[in-house]
Amino acid sequence: MATPREINRHMKSVGNIGKITKAMKMVAAARLRRAQEKAAASRPYAIKIKEVLSNVVSDPSVLAGLDAKKHPLLQKREVKKVGYLVLCSDKGLAGAYSSNALKMAVAEISECEDEVVVITCGRKARDFFTRRGFNVIQSHIGFSDRPTYENAVEVAQDAIKTFANEGFDKLNIVYTIFKTALSQIPTSETILPVEPPAKEEGKVSASFMFEPGEDEALKVLAPKYLETVVYAALVQSAASELGSRMTAMSSATDNAAKLVSSLQLSYNKARQAGITRELNEIVGGVEALKQAQN
Amino acid sequence: MATPFTFEIVTPDKMLFVSEEVTYVGFRTLLGGMGIKANHLPVIATLDVAPLKIQLADGSEEVFAVCGGFLEMQNNKCTVLATIAEPGAEIDAARAAAAKERAEARLASKNEDLDVERAKYALRRASMRLRISEALGKK
Known part of the structure; x- marks a missing residue:
């Protein structure tokens, strides 16, 4: 049995850990709220740009008449190499967030029969894939829990360049959709070549005049659209990471409190046992003295 | 009207x-x-x-x-x-001027790794901001 002193020391350290995890939980909660606001604020732009893109390509003749060489992003080619863009966290202590996203990515990759290259966002993903000997062609770090639009542009532009140089013929993105703080769903989507969103049914659009032409519009729109898709994924993943961290830290705090109370009990028991033993010794000693005197 | x-x-x-x-x-x-x-x-x-x-x-x-x-x-x-x-009204003229100088310096440096498109784009952004803030300042 541990001495009361040892138990006391253990109790203090667990209590301190509890304080730290509680602080981390509150930080994550505050930042989660901001991340959710950001996700909401980015929605109108994403919706609008999708609408404009579908307006541009709503006329089938527009797509058919396009010069394929001018719009490499929309061009479907024979798939020999598949790229995976995996979004993950930079830091740990976020529960199963990173490992869920990575598990999803690995499952996808193992099903893929073509050559695979990996682009990672987040330190955890980079470390994971380099350690396992995957072909990591690009890695972005430093913004997993607070992505800005510029980060999305950077990721998207790098991907576009590689796609144009035939670094891969198709790009899938693996990210985590934020449902609630308790549930985040890893998802995979194809983002390159760009699949123009289908027109909503029953919505008759006016025929647009293009200034300068639909060709130029599409040339600028396609990369912009990709940027918004990447940005949406980054924002979702950031919210998931923070949500997951919040939940993990909250349960860590609860566990610490539970551990402290069970340690308190064994401390009290050990202390009481010590007192009883000392009493016994004293009484025993007195008895022995009495007998010796008689 | x-x-x-x-x-x-x-x-x-x-x-x-x-x-x-x-x-x-x-x-x-x-x-x-x-x-x-x-x-x-x-x-x-x-x-x-x-x-x-x-x-x-x-x-x-x-x-x-x-x-x-x-x-x-x-x-x-x-x-x-x-x-x-x-x-x-929110344009930071000093920042735009600094950005313009930076972009011009980058374009003049003749560095081979230079992303010319990007530097030109930065230059255009900066000079547009400067033009606007000058025009607003005159009023």
Whole structure:
């Protein structure tokens, strides 16, 4: 049995850990709220740009008449190499967030029969894939829990360049959709070549005049659209990471409190046992003295 | 009096500007200058890095710095989609001047690794901001 002193020391350290995890939980909660606001604020732009893109390509003749060489992003080619863009966290202590996203990515990759290259966002993903000997062609770090639009542009532009140089013929993105703080769903989507969103049914659009032409519009729109898709994924993943961290830290705090109370009990028991033993010794000693005197 | 219509500027971070009292929007497409009033035909315009001017029903004017993007006009609703846009009053002239110098230095450096497109784009953005803030300062 541990001495009361040892138990006391253990109790203090667990209590301190509890304080730290509680602080981390509150930080994550505050930042989660901001991340959710950001996700909401980015929605109108994403919706609008999708609408404009579908307006541009709503006329089938527009797509058919396009010069394929001018719009490499929309061009479907024979798939020999598949790229995976995996979004993950930079830091740990976020529960199963990173490992869920990575598990999803690995499952996808193992099903893929073509050559695979990996682009990672987040330190955890980079470390994971380099350690396992995957072909990591690009890695972005430093913004997993607070992505800005510029980060999305950077990721998207790098991907576009590689796609144009035939670094891969198709790009899938693996990210985590934020449902609630308790549930985040890893998802995979194809983002390159760009699949123009289908027109909503029953919505008759006016025929647009293009200034300068639909060709130029599409040339600028396609990369912009990709940027918004990447940005949406980054924002979702950031919210998931923070949500997951919040939940993990909250349960860590609860566990610490539970551990402290069970340690308190064994401390009290050990202390009481010590007192009883000392009493016994004293009484025993007195008895022995009495007998010796008689 | 000109008919007002709805006008909004949307950026990835927020709705920058919304008003239903706009009577005229002046902007520059990749081809050249263009202006829109109420009941314009549906149009999708690809914007250049240029100032965007609007006139409100009460006669006042506002200027925005828009760094490329799109303008969509449909059913008297005009939407500008821009990755980077800011109201003229919020332009930081000192920062823009510094950015302009930096971009010029980069272009002059003849470094082989230089991303010329990017430096030129930065230069255009900076000089547009400077032009706007100068114009506002004169008033």
